[in-house]
Amino acid sequence: MAIERATKQELSEFIRATGASVVPRISVIIPVFNMAQYLRKCLESVLAQSLLDIEIICINDGSTDKSVEIIKQYCIQDKRIVFIDQKNQGVAHARNNGIKTAKGEFVCFMDSDDFYPDVDVLADLYRAAKENMVKVCGGSFSYYIEDTNEMKIAFDDNRLWGYTFNEDRLWNYKDYQYDYGYTRFIYDREMLINAELFFPPYIRYEDPPFFVKVMITAGWFYALRRITYRYRVAYKEIKWDSSKIVSTLNGVIDNLVISKENGLNDLHALTLRRLEWIYSFIESEIAGEQSAEIIDLLFGINKVLDENMILQSRFPDADPKTAQKRIAASISKLNYFEQMLLFVRKAEVKNKKIVIWGAGQNGIRTLELFKHYDVKIHAFLDSSPDKTGTSLKGLSIFPPEILNKNPLWSHTHCAVFIASTAHTQIAQQLETAGWHEGKNFWRILE
Secondary structure (H helix, E strand, O other): OOHHHOOHHHHHHHHHHHOOOOOOOEEEEEEEOOOHHHHHHHHHHHHOOOOOOEEEEEEEEOOOOOHHHHHHHHHHHOOOEEEEEEOOOOHHHHHHHHHHHOOOOEEEEOOOOOEOOOOOHHHHHHHHHHHOOOOEEEEEEEEEEOOOOEEEOOOOOOOOHHHOOOOOEEEEHHHOOOOOOHHHEEEEHHHHHHOOOOOOOOOOOOHHHHHHHHHHHHOEEEEEEEEEEEEEEOOOOOOOOHHHHHHHHHHHHHHHHHHHHOOOHHHHHHHHHHHHHHHHHHHHHHHHHOOHHHHHHHHHHHHHOOHHHHHOOOOOOOOHHHHHHHHHHHHHHHHHHHHHHHHHOOHHHOOOEEEEEOOOHHHHHHHHHHHHOOOOOOEEEOOOOOOOOOEEOOEEEEOOOHHHHOHHHOOOOEEEEEOOOOHHHHHHHHHHOOOOEOOOEEEOOO
8 A cells, every 4th residue: 555645544544553653653651450441432532543643552550350351452453552561560650661661752641541532632732742842732631520421621629720721822830830630741752761750659649749840841831722631530439548648648748849949839839738638538547547657758748848938829819828827727737746756755754654545556556656756665554454454565554543543653754645536535634633735645646
């Protein structure tokens, strides 16, 4: 077949049968983990793109459903698909694997349950990037609400203002300072490789730090008003655990540090707003985990937050008083833990018995937390008859009455840390007996 005389249909069939060129215009990177239910629609939306010279890299991240079978079926039909099979290492590793494998002039990212809104997305993004000589080009974001089969293209949430663009234009990232929706952009592959711009090894919140670093490196980008991505929502539910919380907090710290280092006041303020929203979901899990790593990360956030940057930002609906309230609300609990640790490290406490009131799971977590900070615990207190007189983690368990009956266990010789859900009643008992919160007793589950 003479390609110069081929019809569009013939050319499409030829490329599908032989694969993309040596250097495709765009490599579409799709990590896949147990998405058989949505994978066909995702792949169909990519393969239907009018920009034919593309490479589709599907990275199976240890799927146990029929995802691999589906990918292999499409590989037979279309030689532009590259299949990579890896053991489950997380989406960040999968995307990084895709970046390193890609041959395209540009790369972009697609989640295997999402899809493109029309067939000209990649063609429009590529054309705009080349015409405007930019390393990054993107468009507007949209939601696909599965339960109602609706599309959402307007976002009134003040955390999502950057999801859409009102006009086609060139932007300096310093005038944008947004961090979500990286999948609606294409990125110059050589820029990513040469600047070593890869996703951090987090299992959540790995994409905002990646996106921000890329945008800072690129400096300028071109934005299209048109929708370039459909994000499927409604069916997704996050089940938070310690590893997800740690990853999320690491990602938040990354963006706080990056924004601080680059003088991006708006991004710094926006990241604080993200932290408040995230914290509303994970607060109970943080209290339950009592993880030393999580507490360390919370201290890290507390230290890197820059109030002046937030007050000087142009963050939507922000004013100094509101910002100050947000800061206070976000770090009050962190300050409590920090002051508690400073207290136990004071010279006058070194000769005191440090005891934990509560010999249950919260008590064990508290013991591990203190061990992490090299704080020696003397014993446990617990009012349960089946626990007193026994031991836990190598420490004796005494009845709380010992605080009143034995002078060597008085508030001048002891410091008590309450790790019980009944902390309010216990605190009242201690106050009545002459103890003072913040001086010789603290509530871990404050």
